[in-house]
Amino acid sequence: MSIRSQQSTADNRASWHSGRIAGAxxxxxxxxxxxxxxxxxxxxxxxxxVPGVVDEITRVARTLNERSRP
Structure with missing residues (x-):
């Protein structure tokens, strides 16, 4: 897949998901x-x-969990 095609696909995903979030x-x-x-x-x-992304998401979840504690 060419760089231009990858960028176009990523732009399409971003606009579609942004629209869904805005419409919720x-x-x-x-x-x-x-x-x-x-x-x-x-x-x-x-x-x-994927393992790096999982680690980052886990870090964010831990931060949110710590902030929600009294």
Missing amino acids: VSPYERLRHALEWVMAEVRARPKTD
């Missing part, structure tokens, strides 16, 4: 669409990059 009414629906976007981006990457 509930904040949880917006979150679900954002997570679906993350999954789509991870699927588009090589399998060797």
